[in-house]
Amino acid sequence: MECNVTSESGFDLIKLSGEVDLQFSPQLREKILGCLKAGHPLLIDLAKVSYIDSSGIASLVEGFQTAKTSKLQYGLLNISSTAMQVLTLTRLDKIFDLYSSTDQFKQKLQ
Amino acid sequence: MSSLAKNIENLGAFCLNALEQTGRTFNMLLQVIWELLHPPYRFYPIVRQMYFIGARSLTLIIVSGITIGMVLGLQFYNILQRFGSVELLGAGVALGVIRELGPVMTALMVVGRAGSSITAELGIMRITEQVDALECMAISPDKFLIAPKVIAGLLSVPLLTMVFDFVALFGGYFVGVKMFGVAEGSYWNGMIDAVEWQDVRLGLEKSIVFGVLVTLICCSRGFYMHLTKAGSQGAEGVSSATTDAVVLSSIAVLFSDFLIGALA
Amino acid sequence: MSGNTTTDKAITIRNLVVDYGPRRILNGINLEIPNGQIMVIMGQSGAGKSTLLRCILGLKKPTSGSIHMLGTDIATASRTDIYKARKQIGVAFQGGALFSSMTVAENIQLALHEHTNLDEKTIQIMTRIKLDMVNMLEAENLMPSELSGGMAKRAALARAIIMDPKLLFFDEPSSGLDPSTAAELDQLILTLKKGMGMTIVVVTHELDSIFKIADHIAVMKDGNLIETGTPQQIIASTNPEIQGMLNRKPRETIVDTDAHLRRLTGGF
Numbered sequence: 032m033e034c035n036v037t038s039e040s041g042f043d044l045i046k047l048s049g050e051v052d053l054q055f056s057p058q059l060r061e062k063i064l065g066c067l068k069a070g071h072p073l074l075i076d077l078a079k080v081s082y083i084d085s086s087g088i089a090s091l092v093e094g095f096q097t098a099k100t101s102k103l104q105y106g107l108l109n110i111s112s113t114a115m116q117v118l119t120l121t122r123l124d125k126i127f128d129l130y131s132s133t134d135q136f137k138q139k140l141q
Numbered sequence: 142m143s144s145l146a147k148n149i150e151n152l153g154a155f156c157l158n159a160l161e162q163t164g165r166t167f168n169m170l171l172q173v174i175w176e177l178l179h180p181p182y183r184f185y186p187i188v189r190q191m192y193f194i195g196a197r198s199l200t201l202i203i204v205s206g207i208t209i210g211m212v213l214g215l216q217f218y219n220i221l222q223r224f225g226s227v228e229l230l231g232a233g234v235a236l237g238v239i240r241e242l243g244p245v246m247t248a249l250m251v252v253g254r255a256g257s258s259i260t261a262e263l264g265i266m267r268i269t270e271q272v273d274a275l276e277c278m279a280i281s282p283d284k285f286l287i288a289p290k291v292i293a294g295l296l297s298v299p300l301l302t303m304v305f306d307f308v309a310l311f312g313g314y315f316v317g318v319k320m321f322g323v324a325e326g327s328y329w330n331g332m333i334d335a336v337e338w339q340d341v342r343l344g345l346e347k348s349i350v351f352g353v354l355v356t357l358i359c360c361s362r363g364f365y366m367h368l369t370k371a372g373s374q375g376a377e378g379v380s381s382a383t384t385d386a387v388v389l390s391s392i393a394v395l396f397s398d399f400l401i402g403a404l405a
Numbered sequence: 406m407s408g409n410t411t412t413d414k415a416i417t418i419r420n421l422v423v424d425y426g427p428r429r430i431l432n433g434i435n436l437e438i439p440n441g442q443i444m445v446i447m448g449q450s451g452a453g454k455s456t457l458l459r460c461i462l463g464l465k466k467p468t469s470g471s472i473h474m475l476g477t478d479i480a481t482a483s484r485t486d487i488y489k490a491r492k493q494i495g496v497a498f499q500g501g502a503l504f505s506s507m508t509v510a511e512n513i514q515l516a517l518h519e520h521t522n523l524d525e526k527t528i529q530i531m532t533r534i535k536l537d538m539v540n541m542l543e544a545e546n547l548m549p550s551e552l553s554g555g556m557a558k559r560a561a562l563a564r565a566i567i568m569d570p571k572l573l574f575f576d577e578p579s580s581g582l583d584p585s586t587a588a589e590l591d592q593l594i595l596t597l598k599k600g601m602g603m604t605i606v607v608v609t610h611e612l613d614s615i616f617k618i619a620d621h622i623a624v625m626k627d628g629n630l631i632e633t634g635t636p637q638q639i640i641a642s643t644n645p646e647i648q649g650m651l652n653r654k655p656r657e658t659i660v661d662t663d664a665h666l667r668r669l670t671g672g673f
Contacts, residue, residue: 052569053521053523053568053569056523056527057522057523057524057527060524060527084569085531085534085535085567085569086521086523086527086531086569088531088534089527089528089530089531089534090527092530092534093526093527093530116600116601117600117601119600120538120596120597120600120601121534121537121538122537122538123534265505266504266505269500269502269505270498270499270500270502271502271503271504271505273459273462273464273496273498273502274496274498274502274503274504274564275504276462276463276464276491277462277464277491277494277496278491278496278515278516278519279488279489279491279492279516279519279520280515280516280519281488285519
């Protein structure tokens with residue numbers, strides 16, 4: 032798994048790629064919670080995720096709840112089809128805010 | 142003639158079975174030692190088992206300790222009075238309790254209270270496939286189920302024995318000093334003079350051996366239930382395995398008590 | 406994550422023989438279970454299904470033969486290697502086999518606590534995701550003794566999939582359940598295959614669910630594998646034994662009433 036955090040104008044962007052599994056999801060969780068703790072809105076790019084297991088999904092869910100509590104925008108960007116399949120299976124495709132471009136997220140921020 | 146042959150056959154089967162059971166129990170001990178040499182260690186399960194084996198047997202131990210102390214006080218007083226040496230009462234009670242009755246009675250109490258339920262618990266886990274489920278989750282049942290119980294037995298039985306000894310001495314004191322008027326000073330001083338470090342050590346060694354022996358036998362009867370005749374009998378099998386475990390571990394306690402006493 | 410198996414078979418069994426004393430329980434089984442599909446092992450009780458399952462899981466050592474599961478030969482592997490392979494599988498036992506001293510949630514989390522160092526919060530969310538998948542979110546804090554048969558089976562399924570295994574085994578998913586609960590479980594099995602790409606091995610004798618879920622069927626009788634194939638192939642099979650299993654014959658009507666009366670009374 033690769034997990035790059037970049038600071039965009041007004042929000043943080045986490046680019047995920049590869050396989051998010053039991054071994055790597057603690058790292059993902061730390062990064063997500065780190066960004067939110069710093070008070071930045073967060074967009075997570077899942078375009079290049081080839082596999083995500085339920086520990087990865089759980090980290091995303093925890094991030095979402097944390098963002099809601101601290102009233103920060105939190106979205107998922109370009110979800111890959113494999114990741115989407117897992118989200119659908121776990122009935123979580125409806126609860127996240129999904130975006131297809133960073134601009135869309137920026138608009139939401141305003 | 143044929144009945145003789147039948148008897149010999151039965152005896153042979155009995156011996157083979159006994160040998161097999163002993164082998165399994167010993168194998169279990171080796172497994173526990175192996176698990177002890179391999180981290181990670183979890184202390185909470187041991188504490189839980191100590192609560193179960195130790196703390197919940199405490200009332201029983203205290204009540205039986207006082208009773209045994211009183212009985213000893215009564216009997217020794219009657220005997221010693223005939224020889225006019227009631228000042229030896231404290232020594233007699235203390236040596237009897239610390240060397241012999243404390244460890245043995247405590248171990249037997251633990252067999253009845255905790256040992257039987259250990260066998261029943263593991264037997265039920267075996268027949269309802271809970272042990273298989275653990276295996277399939279790649280969790281070693283030896284580490285997860287057996288080791289905490291054996292270690293808890295190793296630690297709890299000596300501690301319970303100390304409690305038993307302590308209250309039994311007071312039971313003897315109550316009968317000897319308060320009821321029959323033996324001088325208080327001679328009771329305690331006679332005790333302190335007579336009891337040597339090696340007596341205490343013998344009692345302690347016994348209780349450690351008993352603790353391991355009792356938990357091991359009870360664990361192995363329940364855990365390996367599927368390998369015995371009881372295994373195919375479901376709930377009835379659990380109850381017969383439990384009875385077996387209680388009988389066997391009681392005998393093991395008494396026999397090893399003799400062995401340790403003879404070797405010491 | 407994507408496999409150390411180079412073949413497209415999750416499990417390959419060759420010449421598996423199991424003797425129990427003088428009795429032969431499994432008589433040279435050859436079976437391949439393809440990746441990402443549902444294989445149903447069917448047969449009447451006593452056919453050797455459970456023994457086969459126990460061998461695959463490494464719970465029983467076969468007399469001879471090999472069982473390659475996810476790259477490990479379970480028949481000869483060391484305990485350590487078997488444990489390594491088992492971390493990639495999930496097993497739901499017939500009666501649930503939930504640990505009776507733990508709540509449903511603790512049961513489900515156990516493997517995560519033992520094998521991973523995930524944060525407690527993550528573990529909790531994962532548990533609830535799986536509980537939601539089997540529609541048991543409200544039973545989180547119940548003890549196994551408070552569950553009905555169907556709930557216990559669903560909880561066992563949630564426990565089996567907590568580590569997102571590649572390979573799931575399900576022993577008698579629908580036995581002892583009412584038809585609607587059984588159908589719900591069948592649906593869940595299909596969803597797991599489709600959504601997570603799991604290979605699923607189901608052992609059962611319930612004909613109703615077999616043809617709903619199976620991609621492949623292996624039919625066992627008296628320790629032998631008498632037929633393997635797709636559901637269509639099995640239905641079309643000309644093997645009389647299989648036809649016998651598929652068409653449960655109704656009992657013959659009583660023709661000779663006198664004889665029947667005598668059978669009941671012993672004839673006095």
